[in-house]
Amino acid sequence: MKVANKLLIATAVSGLLVSNVFADSLADQGKKIYSNNKQGNCIACHAVNGQTLDGPGSLGPVLTGLSYWPEEELYKMIYNPYESKGHITAMPAFGKNGWLSDSEIKAVVAFLKTIN
């Protein structure tokens, strides 16, 4: 019984360590949303860091230099690009349309801030 308890504790502790090591940073979560065709699917229109979608699309500009953008501007661009750009664009309003939640947009912003 004692040994079993110790084993249980050891397993729990190593589980915690492992989950900490592999826990996704906010930027990593954003990167996944960026490339996931059920979420942001930004990659369908925007090549980034040499990563591109193999197929039709590429409607939007290649994203570079976004680390210099203020976070609020990036958030607004994803929430509602029409308002952010001041004109109609082919980029959909991910926040306004309810496709991405507030926390998902923040994760994508964290990823965009890593792009030089």
Ligand code: HEC
């Ligand atoms: C259907 C295609 C499409 C999708 C999907 C799309 N975009 Fe865009 N995006 C555009 C277009 C087109 C523009 C240029 C808008 C303009 O300047 O009028 C743009 C512009 C941008 C800009 C501003 C770039 C600059 O240099 O001015 C950012 C940032 C951006 N998109 C991020 C994203 C993110 C993040 C996603 C995913 C959540 C996304 N886009 C999904 C088409 C798209």
